[in-house]
Amino acid sequence: MRAWPERTASRQPLCAVPVxxxxxxxxxxxxxxxxxxxxxxxxxxxxxxxxxxxxSLRVSGIALFFSALIGIPLGIVLGLSRFVGRRLVVALxxxxxxxxxxxxxxxxxxxxxxxxxxxxxxxxxxxSLFTPGAMVVAQTIISFPLVAGFTMAAVMGxxxxxxxxVLSLGATRWQTALTLLIEARLGVLVSVxxxxxxxxxxxxxxxxxGGNIEHSTRVLTxxxxxxxxxxxxxxxxxxxxxxxxxxxxxxxxxxRLQGRALDE
Amino acid sequence: MDIVYHxxxxxxxxGGRCVLNVKELDIHRAEIFGLVGPSGVGKSTLLRLxxxxxxxxxxxxxxxxxxxxxxxxxxxDLRRRVTTVFQRPILLNQTVAANVAFGLRLRGKxxxxxxxxxxxxxxxxEGLAHRQARTLSGGELQRVALARAMVLRPDVxxxxxxxxxxxxxxxxxxxxxxxxxxxxxxxxLVMVTHNIFQARRLxxxxxxxxxxxxxxxxxxxxxxxxxxxPRTAAFVRGEMVY
Numbered sequence: 274m275r276a277w278p279e280r281t282a283s284r285q286p287l288c289a290v291p292v293x294x295x296x297x298x299x300x301x302x303x304x305x306x307x308x309x310x311x312x313x314x315x316x317x318x319x320x321x322x323x324x325x326x327x328x329s330l331r332v333s334g335i336a337l338f339f340s341a342l343i344g345i346p347l348g349i350v351l352g353l354s355r356f357v358g359r360r361l362v363v364a365l366x367x368x369x370x371x372x373x374x375x376x377x378x379x380x381x382x383x384x385x386x387x388x389x390x391x392x393x394x395x396x397x398x399x400x401s402l403f404t405p406g407a408m409v410v411a412q413t414i415i416s417f418p419l420v421a422g423f424t425m426a427a428v429m430g431x432x433x434x435x436x437x438x439v440l441s442l443g444a445t446r447w448q449t450a451l452t453l454l455i456e457a458r459l460g461v462l463v464s465v466x467x468x469x470x471x472x473x474x475x476x477x478x479x480x481x482x483g484g485n486i487e488h489s490t491r492v493l494t495x496x497x498x499x500x501x502x503x504x505x506x507x508x509x510x511x512x513x514x515x516x517x518x519x520x521x522x523x524x525x526x527x528x529r530l531q532g533r534a535l536d537e
Numbered sequence: 538m539d540i541v542y543h544x545x546x547x548x549x550x551x552g553g554r555c556v557l558n559v560k561e562l563d564i565h566r567a568e569i570f571g572l573v574g575p576s577g578v579g580k581s582t583l584l585r586l587x588x589x590x591x592x593x594x595x596x597x598x599x600x601x602x603x604x605x606x607x608x609x610x611x612x613x614d615l616r617r618r619v620t621t622v623f624q625r626p627i628l629l630n631q632t633v634a635a636n637v638a639f640g641l642r643l644r645g646k647x648x649x650x651x652x653x654x655x656x657x658x659x660x661x662x663e664g665l666a667h668r669q670a671r672t673l674s675g676g677e678l679q680r681v682a683l684a685r686a687m688v689l690r691p692d693v694x695x696x697x698x699x700x701x702x703x704x705x706x707x708x709x710x711x712x713x714x715x716x717x718x719x720x721x722x723x724x725x726l727v728m729v730t731h732n733i734f735q736a737r738r739l740x741x742x743x744x745x746x747x748x749x750x751x752x753x754x755x756x757x758x759x760x761x762x763x764x765x766x767p768r769t770a771a772f773v774r775g776e777m778v779y
Contacts, residue, residue, distance in 0.1 A: 435629075
């Protein structure tokens with residue numbers, strides 16, 4: 274595998290293969306070769322790949338933290354209490370769960386741009402456009418409705434009788450809420466992982482508010498777009514494989530947890 | 538006679554429909570009070586009022602000498618001196634021991650290992666402490682529910698049809714446990730049942746609820762042998778009165 278670059282050094286670079294004009298077999302073998310090169314980049318821990326992966330995980334991880342901070346309490350309140358306007362909030366939440374990320378990107382862009390309502394303020398706590406902070410804001414807005422919605426469903430799935438029985442055993446309101454949250458723990462965990470899956474693979478919003486700046490705001494998805502456009506398929510494929518693995522792991526974990534929740 | 542509960546003109550309505558109307562009712566300390574009547578006459582509603590899970594629509598409840606205002610939440614320390622074992626107990630998705638310790642943990646009490654062990658052996662489940670609660674049978678669930686109530690040493694234990702849907706063996710076991718809790722700890726028991734034979738076996742005094750009214754309250758002996766109200770007599774004889 275290590276000898277491969279030398280052997281192909283004389284061949285045309287991948288990007289120079291015109292799609293549709295070359296024979297089909299050649300295209301497929303190029304893809305396979307690109308895939309092997311991608312695996313090599315991953316196994317060699319190519320510095321460019323590592324940097325992009327770490328930034329992606331950092332941005333999405335921080336966004337997930339804020340999503341959980343907002344989404345879990347919101348989900349509990351919506352799942353446990355009845356108040357005027359609850360239906361409206363739930364409807365908004367469901368809308369948020371299916372909201373096009375690109376529109377979130379547009380909204381955050383307009384808010385944070387230097388002439389926008391938040392950008393004008395010049396407060397240091399508000400991130401400027403084209404920084405990881407701006408991407409965190411966009412990803413938080415994309416994922417917190419998912420976290421809140423799934424948490425609400427999980428809390429509502431706990432037997433309604435349990436609440437009365439916990440109260441009758443002498444629980445305060447806070448203790449009751451905490452007990453129900455612990456009972457719904459698997460569902461809450463599912464909500465957080467689903468939130469992660471939604472933002473790690475999102476491209477439109479981070480492209481708009483992050484700008485895909487090398488060494489600064491270039492994450493997995495935006496890098497894949499760029500490298501594909503440049504024709505550097507092997508790097509794009511390497512990043513794609515990593516993204517697939519991350520996304521796959523998140524989904525497998527969700528399915529496993531949901532399976533356990535159903536068994537119990 | 539020491540009075541635990543004193544109810545005066547207590548009513549409960551849901552959406553304008555009366556589900557309970559009690560002119561006056563005293564529950565005495567350390568007695569077993571049986572509450573009988575057909576389904577849907579307000580027996581469980583009365584228990585929820587006694588456990589302060591909801592306030593009465595009108596009227597007043599005195600509990601352990603304290604007059605309670607229906608518009609104010611009941612003070613936590615008073616609320617924690619009574620608990621209910623429900624017809625369908627819901628346990629937490631944890632071990633049996635964790636479930637029995639739950640009420641103690643709510644009260645901030647720790648290191649209750651021997652208390653838990655004793656309670657489990659008193660309900661005949663000493664071997665199941667580390668089992669997951671979801672793997673238990675119906676009778677075992679109900680005995681864990683009794684154990685988790687028992688460890689709290691409440692002044693009053695409310696039982697809401699605790700043996701409905703159980704087999705005769707578990708019914709006998711649970712009746713024995715209830716009797717033991719009453720005799721050994723001096724706990725006042727208020728037991729809802731639609732089974733008059735169970736009331737006869739256990740209760741010292743019996744109240745008869747019909748169509749949201751408390752028709753008659755009497756000592757068990759008198760209730761079953763010389764009821765003063767013809768409707769009670771018909772119910773005791775097993776004739777339909779509703």
